[in-house]
Amino acid sequence: xxxxxxxxxxxxxxxxxxxxxxxxxxxxxxxxxxxxxxxxxxxxxxxxxxxxxxxxxxxxxxxxxxxxxxxxxxxxxxxxxxxxxxxxxxxxxxxxxxxxxxxxxxxxxxxxxxxxxxxxxxxxxxxxxxxxxxxxxxxxxxxxxxxxxxxxxxxxxxxxxxxxxxxxxxxxxxxxxxxxxxxxxxxxxxxxxxxxxxxxxxxxxxxxxxxxxxxxxxxxxxxxxxxxxxxxxxxxxxxxxxxxxxxxxxxxxxxxxxxxxxxxxxxxxxxxxxxxxxxxxxxxxxxxxxxxxxxxxxxxxxxxxxxxxxxxxxxxxxxxxxxxxxxxxxxxxxxxxxxxxxxxxxxxxxxxxxxxxxxxxxxxxxxxxxxxxxxxxxxxxxxxxxxxxxxxxxxxxxxxxxxxxxxxxxxxxxxxxxxxxxxxxxxxxxxxxxxxxxxxxxxx
Amino acid sequence: xxxxxxxxxxxxxxxxxxxxxxxxxxxxxxxxxxxxxxxxxxxxxxxxxxxxxxxxxxxxxxxxxxxxxxxxxxxxxxxxxxxxxxxxxxxxxxxxxxx
Numbered sequence: 320x321x322x323x324x325x326x327x328x329x330x331x332x333x334x335x336x337x338x339x340x341x342x343x344x345x346x347x348x349x350x351x352x353x354x355x356x357x358x359x360x361x362x363x364x365x366x367x368x369x370x371x372x373x374x375x376x377x378x379x380x381x382x383x384x385x386x387x388x389x390x391x392x393x394x395x396x397x398x399x400x401x402x403x404x405x406x407x408x409x410x411x412x413x414x415x416x417x418x419x420x421x422x423x424x425x426x427x428x429x430x431x432x433x434x435x436x437x438x439x440x441x442x443x444x445x446x447x448x449x450x451x452x453x454x455x456x457x458x459x460x461x462x463x464x465x466x467x468x469x470x471x472x473x474x475x476x477x478x479x480x481x482x483x484x485x486x487x488x489x490x491x492x493x494x495x496x497x498x499x500x501x502x503x504x505x506x507x508x509x510x511x512x513x514x515x516x517x518x519x520x521x522x523x524x525x526x527x528x529x530x531x532x533x534x535x536x537x538x539x540x541x542x543x544x545x546x547x548x549x550x551x552x553x554x555x556x557x558x559x560x561x562x563x564x565x566x567x568x569x570x571x572x573x574x575x576x577x578x579x580x581x582x583x584x585x586x587x588x589x590x591x592x593x594x595x596x597x598x599x600x601x602x603x604x605x606x607x608x609x610x611x612x613x614x615x616x617x618x619x620x621x622x623x624x625x626x627x628x629x630x631x632x633x634x635x636x637x638x639x640x641x642x643x644x645x646x647x648x649x650x651x652x653x654x655x656x657x658x659x660x661x662x663x664x665x666x667x668x669x670x671x672x673x674x675x676x677x678x679x680x681x682x683x684x685x686x687x688x689x690x691x692x693x694x695x696x697x698x699x700x701x702x703x704x705x706x707x708x709x710x711x712x713x714x715x716x717x718x719x720x721x722x723x724x725x726x727x728x729x730x731x732x733x734x735x736x737x738x739x740x741x742x743x744x745x746x747x748x749x750x751x752x753x754x755x756x757x758x759x760x761x762x763x
Numbered sequence: 764x765x766x767x768x769x770x771x772x773x774x775x776x777x778x779x780x781x782x783x784x785x786x787x788x789x790x791x792x793x794x795x796x797x798x799x800x801x802x803x804x805x806x807x808x809x810x811x812x813x814x815x816x817x818x819x820x821x822x823x824x825x826x827x828x829x830x831x832x833x834x835x836x837x838x839x840x841x842x843x844x845x846x847x848x849x850x851x852x853x854x855x856x857x858x859x860x861x862x
Contacts (some may be wrong), residue, residue: 362841453778453839535773535851541788542771578771578786585784585829587775591820607824620824638842676844684846687811690859704844743842746778 322352326504328497328521329554331390332356332403333528335363335380339389341529341552341571346393348568349554353500354394356386356403357493357526364490365635365742367407368439368465378409379416379487387420387485394484395426402475402496406487408465410434413487414761421763428763431483433474435756436490438632438749442466451634451745461636464742468632468749471597473509474756475499481760490633492596494522497555505559509598516601516623517561519594523603524565524583524618528552531565531583533573546572555618563618564611575614584608597630599623629748638743639706642713644720645680646727646734649698654682656728657699663727664703664719671715675705700733706741713738766862770796772854781813781835781850783857785828793826799862805830808860812853830857 329351331342335358346354358380371378380386383405394401406413414432421428442449443466446459467490476499478486488496501507501518509515524531529550537544551571556564565575584603588594591603606621644664648656661677668675678684680700703720707713717736724731766772766785769792775782785800787793802819809817815834822829836850837843847853 538771541767578788581786581825581827582771582773582784584825585775585782585822585827586773587777588782588829589777589780589831591822591829604820604822605824641844674844678846680846685852686856688856690856691861702846706844741842744778744839 324558326353326500326557327351327554328353328355328500328525328557329552330355330357330525330528331552332358332386333526333530334358334360335382337528339386341550342386343389343393344568344571345552345554346390346397346399351397351399351554352504354390354399354401355496355525356401356405357496357528358382359404359407359490361633361744362635362742364407364467364633365465365744367409368635371408376412379407379413380405383413383416384420387417388424391421391424391426395428400479400500401485402499403486404488404491404496406432406489408437408489410487410489411759414759417485417487418761418763426763428484429482430485430487430761430763431478431481432759432761433478433486433488433491433756434759435474435754436467436470436488438468438754439463439466441749441753442632442634442747449747451747453745458634458747461634461745463634463636465635466632468630468754469597470630470754470756471495472499472502474758476503478758479503481758483760492598493526494519494596495598497522497525498598501557512599512623512625514561515599517621518557519596519599519601519623520584520603520606520621521555521557521563521618523594524580525553525555527583527586529573530586531579532567532575533579536579536582542578544574548572561621564615565618566615575616577608577610577616580608580616595627598626600625600627629750630754632747632749634745634747635742636745638741639708640710640713641704641739641741642707642716643702643704643737644717644734645700645702646720646723646731647698647700648728648730650730653697653699654679656730657701659728660701660723660731661703663723667719668705668716672705672707675703678702710738710740764862765858766800766860767858770858772857774851774854776836776840776849779834779836779839781832781853783830783832783854785830785857787826790826793823796828797821800828800860802830804860805857809856812856
């Protein structure tokens, strides 16, 4: 271990499409013990499962090769271990790929794949008797393509014990990716829920990367942030008593202050008294924050009660197709012409599409209202979207919008059309005993 | 005066549930926000968006409020036809509230 009295954990990516360079800055200049890359949103794994079905050596994050190739030399040089959920639907093949990249770079490392989150077989076998949490319908109602349980820190801890340098997982609860090195390095007891809760607070603050350092924050008026083009991603100095200091690499853009940390602490929290992960039900209401220096916020307090009785799994299913079309109007009467266009589309498509909506971009496409703001935009973009049962049916939406060029109101320009297959997600609870996470080690 | 003048907010989502934090720039305004921005007022203000309930959590340690709004995202990010499927822009709808 590099640091004796604390552990420095950085987060270099907060979603699958996140920037490449902030992680490199962290790995090169952050003096990190651990780098975490969180790259798995709810639906990402269902899309990865589709790629795995087409090619069984795929199904991990499509950016894995680029990220790992750019990071490995820095990680090895600075003795920083990497934990990432870029395994997506295929952690084993991801680990093989990482080992191969290391070999090509003449780097000797141990790569661990964590498996066990994929519960597709169990879910398919029991689809008639398991109901989803959202609609309380039997899972057999859905055309299921993936099922992955959010597993906890346990197997990552085990992989660290086996001296893995890089650990690649599928679905693991985001804060657990950060909690695992704390448990391992500080020797936290897995039943010390107070410490697990404190560690989860810090994990939660880090997991969205740039969102705690000034991204998704700046408004240019009341909340001015410099250097968003070179936004630094965060790291935490974590102490064995569960306290932490959130910061970022000196010289990077962005800001870490009480405001950014408060916003991120409450981000996506359903109940701040009971923030549920597979490791612990954490309490965020007792967290205390203090700005101790420029870009350094100290986290203390927080805690936890128990381990939840079940795992939660996300079940991906084929939902429907969407067809979309857009066209713009400008100048005098722009909104009126966009409304005429919308009326035409409604008349021509409504009978065939059960769910069809029209939005006026630039007027009120986001909130169904403009509150007290007058709507006098110089230009308006009409957007039409509908659900369809096939790609062919979905295509009709964009075709109808495009046909407004010659058949609709005056001055319609910039028509675009899109078709997408939609994977929906529902959740289900799964007994802990049914899931057996495992570690598999690969050497380069 | 709009909430925007005294507080900031971040939107989050889980399925069809929308969460909105409300954080005063000056911690001295926390009590005023607690008294003024009730769950009922948020429900009324966001009636065009939130079709379900609004639950308010108070976090005095960090002088912040959290509003958890059910049935607020046209079914949720994966199956919604809305422009902003996550509801990420809705924090600024909350800040439009007159206080």
